[in-house]
Amino acid sequence: MELDPQNAVTAIQTGIHQASALVVTYSFSVLGAILLLVIGYIVAGLVERWLYAGLGKVGGFDLTLRRFFSKIARYAVLGLVAVMVLGQFGIQTASVIAAIGAVGLAIGLALQGTLQNIAAGIMLLALRPLRIGEYVEVGSISGTVEEIGLFATRLRAADGVYVLAPNSTLWTQPVKNYTRNGVRRNDITLGADHGEDIDRMRKSLVALTAGDKRILREPAPQVFASDLTDESIAITLRYWTSASDFAAVKADLTMATGELFYDKKPADQQAAGI
Template sequence: MPIDPQNTLLTVQAGLAQLSTLIVSYSLSAIGAVILLVVGYIVAGLAERSISGGLKHIHGFDATLRHFFSKIVRYAILILVVIMVLGQFGVQTASIIAAVGAIGLAIGLALQGTLQNIAAGIMLLALRPFRIGEYVEVGAISGTVEEVGLFATRLRTVDGVYVLAPNSTLWNQPVRNFTRNGVRRGDITLTIGSWNDIDFAQKTMLSVAAAERRVRREPAPIAFVSTIGDTGVAVSLRYWTSAADFFATQIDLTKRIKQAFDAEGLSVPAPPPDAQRPEPSRTRQ
């Protein structure tokens, strides 16, 4: 059958006209979608900061919950913006919601472990065994809490290592919170020769502790013999200090007690058995 050039030209012209109309229509929709995405992203960020700043001014409001609620507002706005963008292209929002529900159900069935993390995250946020800024130890995981999310918790170890722990792992094990009570007990043990004056060594420890302002007066520090060996006696100092000063206080006290023992002639460690024993250290009156 011969092709009519005139009909072919008319068909091509009609197709090009429809194509140009579609390009113009969808170009405007695409530009509007981009603008909507940019504006929605900015609004979501502003809303997150506003919620966080507003809750920060509420006395006693927990920092962990403040961070959680501000994130929820941010993600809710972003989801709403995505639905509006799809609506720009003629997609029915009711269909979107139904599709999201079906996809969520399928993902929930496929990722049951993830749902466990979400449930654990909700329990962690509700019961708050730890908060942002607290130092905790959970099994083999330890560090300062930086963020508690729905899926995982971010921590920073004492040597600056980034740790992201699943919430289900943190929820299913005992939590040791070293910051929550505000105070911690420290023990420092040094060994002296068995011929040294034990009472004098204990008094030396207590005098060093009394001179340290970070050591609490209540409960009062105590010094005692922890172990006895053949040639040495382990003398310990037990004291209380604030959780924030724990490590610095322990480091400084250990150094000062060792220096005090050296100055008073208390042998650390004991000399070999065949060495001549020195005269007993003098006892302070």
Template structure:
């Protein structure tokens, strides 16, 4: 069948016109979506800072919860922005929410371990066995807590190494919190010959600890025989300090004991 040039030209012209109209329409949609994304990200960051600063004005409000709620506020704003961007292209909001719910359910079933981390993070924030700035030991994880997130907790090890631990790991194991109670006890044990005068030795060790201004007066430092052997015995000096002073006092007393008693290592 022969094609009518006039009809063909008219069809092409109509198609070009429709394509041009679609390009113009969606160009405005794309530009609007980009503007919404930029404004949305800026607004999310601004609201996160506002929430963080606002909660900081509340007396006694925990630093960990401040960061958690400020992050939640950011994610909520970003979620609303994404829905608005999809609306720019004519997608129904109700359909988007339903789709997000379905996708969320599928992802939840596929990532059960991740959901466990989220649940563990919520429990860590609710019961607060550890807080930002505290030095903790949980299983093989040790360090100062820097941030408790929805999925994982960031810590800084004593040697400055970055540590990221899943929340489920921290929640399912016993937590040793070295900072929470404010004070710590330390024992320094030395080995001496059985010929040593025990009364003088104990008095000397106790006086050495009492002379350190960072050692707590209550409970008072004391010494006792920890182990008795055939030719030697182990004597322990026990004392308490504030947590920030623990390492400095331990190092200082070890040096003083060695210099004062001239003990063999």
């Protein structure tokens, strides 16, 4: 079959016109996409900085949460820009959004435990049942809080051991915060025989607390009989001190009380300081 030269020229011209139209159309699409990307990138940065600064004006708002929410806002703007760029090339954005939603759901199910920790971390940072520097006890976990992250919280146990606790564990159990209220109460209980001078013990314990300036005067220390058996009477010294002094005062007062009432050395040895 012989090719007609006139038809060939016509076909080439038609192809060139179609290619030119396609180039022009997509050139505008590419330029529009580039413009959208530049503007979107700038707007995302402005939104991030604006939200970070705005949350900083909210009293007590945690620094970690400020960074987290400002980053979320930035990525949300960038995601919206990406969908708009795809729309510039005629791609059905509804199907893209549906696909992103399906992928997000699958990732969420796969990372369910991780997302649970993030949600718990946000609640811990927002409601602040524990803060850095406070000594807390949550179930079997106890220690001084050193860092509260979005996934886990780092603590230092009383014996110096490093503890990393998942946020979901800390959020789903009652928190005992030994530092938050600023003051703590302690009881020291002694056993007294029925024949002992109870009034003398009471006065001695009151004098012991009066000599320690770390013990608060309000509420005032109390000495009372807390239990009674056939063999003895339980005498309890109750006092309040600041949370920071609690451990030291407890150790010192327990030692002083033991020396005062349980030193059974003969009188001549006590006088000689032996």
